[in-house]
Amino acid sequence: MTLDRRQLALSLVTTLAVAPSLVRAATSAFFDVKTFGARGDGKAIDSDAINKAILAAYKAGGGTVVVPAGRYLCFSLRLKDRVTLLLSPGCVIEAADTAVHGRKYDLAEQELLEQFQDYGITHAHPALIYADGAVDIAIVGQGLFYGKGLVREGPNARWKGVKDWKSATELGLSLRDARRQNPAEVAMDGLAHRTVSLKNCRNVVLRDFMVLQGGHFSVFANNCDNVTIDNLLIDTNRDGIDIDGCRNVKVVNCKVNSPRDDAIVLKSSYSQGRKIFCENILISGCTTSAFGMGMVFEGTLPKLPEGQPYNNPGALGRIKIGTESNGGFRNIQITDCLCDHSRGILIGVVDGGLMEDVTISNITLRNPVNHPLFVRHAARLRAPEGTGIGAIRRIRFSDITVTGVQSKFACGVEGIPDGIIEDVSFSHLHITARGGGTTEEAALNPAEKRVASLEVNHMAPLPAYGLFARFARNVTVRDSTFDTETPDARPAIVFDRVTGGVVEGLRSVRDPKEAVVLRDCRDISVEGVTRIS
Numbered sequence: 319m320t321l322d323r324r325q326l327a328l329s330l331v332t333t334l335a336v337a338p339s340l341v342r343a344a345t346s347a348f349f350d351v352k353t354f355g356a357r358g359d360g361k362a363i364d365s366d367a368i369n370k371a372i373l374a375a376y377k378a379g380g381g382t383v384v385v386p387a388g389r390y391l392c393f394s395l396r397l398k399d400r401v402t403l404l405l406s407p408g409c410v411i412e413a414a415d416t417a418v419h420g421r422k423y424d425l426a427e428q429e430l431l432e433q434f435q436d437y438g439i440t441h442a443h444p445a446l447i448y449a450d451g452a453v454d455i456a457i458v459g460q461g462l463f464y465g466k467g468l469v470r471e472g473p474n475a476r477w478k479g480v481k482d483w484k485s486a487t488e489l490g491l492s493l494r495d496a497r498r499q500n501p502a503e504v505a506m507d508g509l510a511h512r513t514v515s516l517k518n519c520r521n522v523v524l525r526d527f528m529v530l531q532g533g534h535f536s537v538f539a540n541n542c543d544n545v546t547i548d549n550l551l552i553d554t555n556r557d558g559i560d561i562d563g564c565r566n567v568k569v570v571n572c573k574v575n576s577p578r579d580d581a582i583v584l585k586s587s588y589s590q591g592r593k594i595f596c597e598n599i600l601i602s603g604c605t606t607s608a609f610g611m612g613m614v615f616e617g618t619l620p621k622l623p624e625g626q627p628y629n630n631p632g633a634l635g636r637i638k639i640g641t642e643s644n645g646g647f648r649n650i651q652i653t654d655c656l657c658d659h660s661r662g663i664l665i666g667v668v669d670g671g672l673m674e675d676v677t678i679s680n681i682t683l684r685n686p687v688n689h690p691l692f693v694r695h696a697a698r699l700r701a702p703e704g705t706g707i708g709a710i711r712r713i714r715f716s717d718i719t720v721t722g723v724q725s726k727f728a729c730g731v732e733g734i735p736d737g738i739i740e741d742v743s744f745s746h747l748h749i750t751a752r753g754g755g756t757t758e759e760a761a762l763n764p765a766e767k768r769v770a771s772l773e774v775n776h777m778a779p780l781p782a783y784g785l786f787a788r789f790a791r792n793v794t795v796r797d798s799t800f801d802t803e804t805p806d807a808r809p810a811i812v813f814d815r816v817t818g819g820v821v822e823g824l825r826s827v828r829d830p831k832e833a834v835v836l837r838d839c840r841d842i843s844v845e846g847v848t849r850i851s
Contacts, residue, residue: 347381349374351390358388363414365392375401380454385409385461394424394510397449397457405461405527413446413467413510413533421508424448429493431485434588434669434700435642437472437503438511438534439562445515446533449522456523457514465513468533470556472511473502479700511535516542525549530615532556536574539564541590547572553615555579558606562587563594563645571603575614576635581606581660583638586645586671588701593645593671601637601652608635608660608687633687635660639676640694640772643708644701646671652678662686662720662729665713666694666772667737670705677714685722689774690749691715691729695737695789696770711740715747723751725806726759726779733789734768738817743794744785751783753802753827760808760835764788782835784810784826791816797823801850809835813842822846 349371352358356367368383368390375381380400387408395411397403405411414422426441427450433440442448446463449455476483476497486496498504511534516522522545529536532554539545539560545567552558558574561567562585574581582604586596607614636657639647643666652663662683667673683690697707710733729749733739764777764786780786784800787793793816800810810826813819814837821844826833830847 347375347378349381349383351383351385356390358386358390360389360391360412362391363393363419364390365395365414368392368395372396372398372401372403385411391419392446393422394443394445395447396424397447397452397455399452400454402456402458403447405457405459407460409459409461410464411446411461412464413513415467416509423508423510425507426503428589429497430591431493432477432702433475433497434477434644435475437474437506439585439587439642440589442512442515442517442538442540444506444510445512446510448512448515448517449519451518453520455519455521456525457527458523458525460526462528462530463513463532465529465531465533465536465554467510468513468531469509469511470534472506472534473500475700476500477700478703512538514538516540516545518542520544522546523548528552528615529554531611532558535560538562539567541594542567546570551615552576553612555611558582560585561596561599562642563590563596564599565595566598567600569599569601569604573605573614574635575607575609575611577608577611577633579634580638580641581608581635583641584647584650585640585642586647587642588644595645595648597648597650599650601655603654605656605658606635606637606660607658608633633660637663638772639665640667640673642700643667643669643671643673644705646708647673648675650676652681654680656682656684657686658684660686661688662690662692664689664692664694664772664774666692666696667708667710668694668696668698668770668772669701670699670708672708673710673713675712678718679714679716681718683718683720686720686727687724688778689727689730690720690723691718692774693731693739693742694772694774695733695739696772697734697737697768698771707734707737709737709740713739713742715743716745718747720747720749723749725752725754725783728780728782729785730774730777730780731785731787731790731793732774732777734766735789737789739790741792742787742790743796744798745794745796747798748801749784749799750801750803751806753783753804753806755779755783755806755808757807780812781808782810782812783808786812786814787816788814791818793819795821795824799825799850800827802827809833811835812837813839815839817841819843824848825850
């Protein structure tokens with residue numbers, strides 16, 4: 319391949335649009351992987367050649383590693399400081415199949431006294447491409463990562479809450495040897511579970527490429543600072559984009575189809591052996607869905623009559639905050655996103671940690687397969703000894719349109735008696751549920767579950783068709799419409815043990831006197847409730 323240096327430099331400067339130091343590094347020198355022995359024929363293993371090109375660029379003080387069109391079978395690629403990986407159109411980097419080529423991915427790196435999260439979250443190195451402690455790095459271009467040889471499962475958490483678990487001290491072993499007492503972890507040697515894996519990195523750009531079948535995690539960033547993830551197309555069978563304990567991150571203009579797990583998720587795990595806030599995060603202009611894997615990538619979405627959902631009731635594909643919450647979350651903005659046939663937006667704290675100042679706005683949710691909007695506090699406390707239950711406050715939902723809401727799944731705010739959720743507001747919501755709720759359902763008292771994960775399916779059906787709030791303080795609903803396609807005997811809103819709140823300017827299908835039900839509440843103002851004619 320003949321490289322036109324001027325054209326590539328101009329293209330990269332335009333594409334990166336980031337800090338000058340990263341642009342200078344990316345355009346200082348070009349390294350064609352075929353010069354280093356890569357074949358791109360879909361038969362040879364090319365990871366050694368690509369890693370040599372990356373190392374050469376790194377030793378040169380930075381540069382751009384160019385992957386021309388072709389199919390490159392690879393084990394772990396290791397991205398280094400001031401290196402940009404440029405994926406040319408027609409380039410496919412495919413995760414090598416361990417059943418055919420052997421178990422040659424890089425090994426797990428973490429040795430922790432307790433592993434409070436799954437193996438896949440704890441370890442960054444078993445990946446198709448990863449960077450650990452790198453600065454000024456980028457992966458750009460219109461190529462494809464195909465995770466064919468990656469695994470999508472792995473060992474669960476190892477901590478004091480697991481039956482029969484014993485610490486390294488109790489076993490009289492080193493941390494490493496204690497971890498390897500678990501046969502499931504030993505069985506992971508040489509396998510990989512992530513496509514793009516970032517750990518302890520700073521100044522990162524991921525732009526324009528695609529991921530198909532990305533393993534357990536398609537893109538995972540842990541304890542990184544100043545990250546831009548822009549215009550990715552991810553179509554996978556587990557998580558799409560995971561941001562764990564990171565700061566100053568933008569996830570923009572991405573399309574993520576993830577039928578069997580979360581599409582875009584923020585975490586704050588204990589995978590670094592300490593608590594780290596996930597903060598200053600923007601998710602904007604993204605589309606998430608849970609159609610069958612490959613349908614978005616191939617453009618083969620099912621043709622359905624208007625309003626009829628794709629028949630996949632187990633779909634996930636949502637935006638979520640708080641699967642792990644040890645460190646906490648603050649200053650999060652989710653805006654201008656479309657969620658189509660997926661679970662709704664679920665946020666909360668279950669392992670301690672503080673969640674505050676989260677804004678969710680200008681969202682369109684079509685045919686959600688469970689609760690469209692939900693804030694949850696629980697006390698699973700998969701965390702170090704002595705961890706408190708945490709807190710949730712200042713959550714804002716505004717300008718959100720939801721259609722096709724299933725009968726038993728309303729929006730919700732669910733705290734616990736010793737974990738009251740504070741200051742949650744809903745404004746300019748337009749929610750259309752399918753209706754069909756009964757008078758018996760209107761009288762229900764949903765099950766309380768203090769020690770639980772973030773999931774809330776155990777509460778359905780809810781006694782309201784629009785919004786149910788319990789164990790909360792200062793809940794506001796303003797200028798919103800809760801409609802139904804068919805008659806529903808439940809009220810639009812039920813507040814249960816809520817202290818302080820306002821319902822103002824509500825339009826619903828129920829008589830104004832029956833639209834809002836208060837159960838053991840104090841200081842709630844209800845004004846301007848009207849019926850949809």
